[in-house]
Amino acid sequence: MKVLVLGGTGATGKQLLDQLLDRGHEVHAVVRSTTSLTDELIKNDNLSLTEASVLDLDQSKLQELVSGCDAVASCLGHNLSLRGIFGPPYRLVTEAARRVCSVVQNSKSSRPLKFVLMNTTGNRNRDLNEPVSFAQRCIVGLLRYLVPPHADNEDAAEYLRSTIGQSNDQIEWVVVRPDSLINESSVSPYSLHASPTRSAIFDAGKTSRINVANFIAALIDTDDLWQTWKGKMPVIYNSTTSSPDAPESPQS
Template sequence: MTTLVAGASGATGRQLVQQLLNRGQKVKVIVRSPEKLPESWKSNENVLIISASLLELSDSQMSEHIKDCEAIASCLGHNMTWKGIYGQPRKLVTDAAKRLCNAIRVNSPEEPIKYVLMNTTGNQNRDLSEPISFGQKCVIGLLRLLLPPHVDNEQAADYLRSKIGQNNQLIEWAAVRPDDLTNEEEVTDYEIHPSPIRSAIFDAGKTSRINVGHFMANLISDDDLWDKWKGQMPVIYNKSSPK
């Protein structure tokens, strides 16, 4: 099985790639700065490194890169710098989702392609009408005004939820929502819920990046787990997080 990973040079993307490699899968990564990648990837025959800016690829290049992939995972995000937050591209995650999904349509694969998006608990799954407090609504409203990356995350998930939908013949999707991200060395016990069980603003839990990578890799490689969560926005917490 081959998976294309966008955002592989990021902290969570690296964890996902390594988890896929641990499962013996082949991985393609599209990165602007290959020199930042682990040396072990560069000599690994199961890793194909594509040196490019994803949004600058032509439509034909994009389609060519994914034509032999059974899954696509996006761990794209905005750097937490002034330029990363307020500079271009402001819709990195959303535009990448649109272009990758359009490339899938062009290729018209015989079997649906899995699209796994890393998202955030700060974004609601509007298919479930998830309740949030008035205070959280106010804070989220401010985030929409002040932080373009938050809007980008919302719009990327909404594109999959409303434009790709639940019955697409070419694309199946899941949007994984971690809570407050942490760095850990090892995979630990974690739990998955259809919706947040705590406030992402006022009572955030912890989710290690390696656990996010582990769960996303499991979604890609385990068809039974995929059938359980496809078309949904599962929330992941480290199990040690107190409720």
């Protein structure tokens, strides 16, 4: 399969590149800089790189990158710095999703493209009317207005949910919602859930970046797993027990 990765030099994006290449996929990544990538990764014959900010790519270049792809995975996010959180681009994740989807829809492809968006458990899936306490609603409301990246993540997921929708002939999507991200050196057991099983604010869980990457890669190349979560927003937690909703740790 041919896969385009957006945000390939982020902490999770790099893990996803490794996971996809290990599975034998042809991968193209859009990266702001190659300096954080290992020589081994850069020299991999199945990896090609475009060094640019996603939103700086013109429509023709984006069309070229998306053309022939079976899947697009967005691991885009805002840097955890004052400039990254409060400076432009304020809608990086949403605008990248919109632009990719626009290109796909204009291409009139004969088969649907898989679009996987990395998101957060702080964002609700409104299709499921997920219960949220009054206190959490208040805090999330403040985050929405005071911390631009939170609103960006919400808007990106909502764009896929309500604008692309469940019956688009050219785009199928999954929004992956990890909880507090941590670094681990190897894939460990994790559980998958249709909705959060704990409060993202008051009882946050943990999800390793390598587990997120493993799940995204498994979604892309495992049809049964894709059909299970297509059009949904699965939550992923590090775990020692299996989820009732999906097999545990679909590793390569």
